[in-house]
Amino acid sequence: MIYQADEQPAYCIIGGELCVVDTHARTLTVMSSAATFDILREDLAGDRVGAVPETWDPQPHDRNTDRPKVCHMVKLTPGSPEYTLVQNKFLSSTGRVRVLSIERVQSPALWEQFFVIKRNMLSRNSTKPIEKELWHGTNAEACREISPNGFNRRYSGQHGTAYGKGTYFAVNASYSAHDRYSSPDAQGRKKMYLAKVLTGEYTSGRRHMFVPPRRQDSSGLSYDSTVDDIKTPTTYVVFHDAQAYPQYLITFKTIPN
Template identity: 35%
Template sequence: MNPALPNTWDMENDNDRKRIPLKFTSKEYVQVLKQFDDANMKGKYTEIRRIERIQNERWFLQYSAHRGEFKQRFNDSSYEKSLFHGCTDVTVNSIINQNFNRAYAGVNGIVYGKGCYFAVSAGYSHSYATPNSLGERHMFLAKVLTGKSAIGNSSMNVPPAGYDSTTDGNNIFVTYHDAQAYAEYLIVYK
């Protein structure tokens, strides 16, 4: 096993992209569910269908390298946040395999810039998690390198010089580098 990968990862086969269903009794499952509920989701769902840990070695290592650069620039861990990203079920595999890709910026709007959108509130991201034919919604809990954020606007293709991301002020963050976020967990719910 590559020592740069999390020790919680299941490395039984050589597939470098995996969706690992978490047992609902596991500490990891309980922690992710608590983050989901604490982020304005209580009462917005009736059932958690599953929570999966995303294991994409390539994108995790790229994110880790980028995080190393942020670590050198910042004195504390405020540069990294756990944020939510709601999406359609059609988009899920694309994000797992290709990570959050700026080429799709603007599909759901560009109010704070032309990048990938993440929210502190899962309740906000819920509106972008459109139900599929089974009534299931999909939301990622991602690690995001927000760094220093500037107030964004729809004309921004990149953050201003000296900034790493754009924001609405405190709830929405927009990233502009593909290795600036990592899809850590997928929450499937009704």
């Protein structure tokens, strides 16, 4: 997103949410939750905001629109370095499972939204890491929405909202692999995303929270996410859909004892 100096406040859609951009105050406000993020001005002569990762394949064109596909699922080759890296991360924190496939999710618009939020968050949290790779278990039907459109916190509550009414991610894949979250289909196939999540500055979550509370300092800023345990978090909750990008989709089966 690039803004000229003389632009007036404008509306835009990010992660399926209506937002208002105030270029004078340099803020972006999500209308449904009133959550506000700082925005950065970009030099029009500089690099393109949200350039997709160099490791992505070329985005194929949609035959109906003759434009690049909104979402391209790239099935990784078993044994390739990328496949092995993701598989090892998955198996290192799961029990008896068999990986059936790993797909890279290439959704350029989602990636750009994620990139914008990341840049804004970096401007507020310059002294600590803000991004983590976390797990999100789900089902095949939800995958058809998540891969092209991103995570949607409106579905929170289906499996509990103990730490806030946002989208939940786990540190350990074994937690997300539970049937409660990654429900198997008729053939026993289960789904899980390895996601890039902008956790930023976090605090303890509470069931009633629709947005993170304000930080306990003089900055006037809100926390970026909530967690189950502030000292050793195992669950993170984000409240802006563009705070997480569904990087890889893993299809797997649980091996019976």
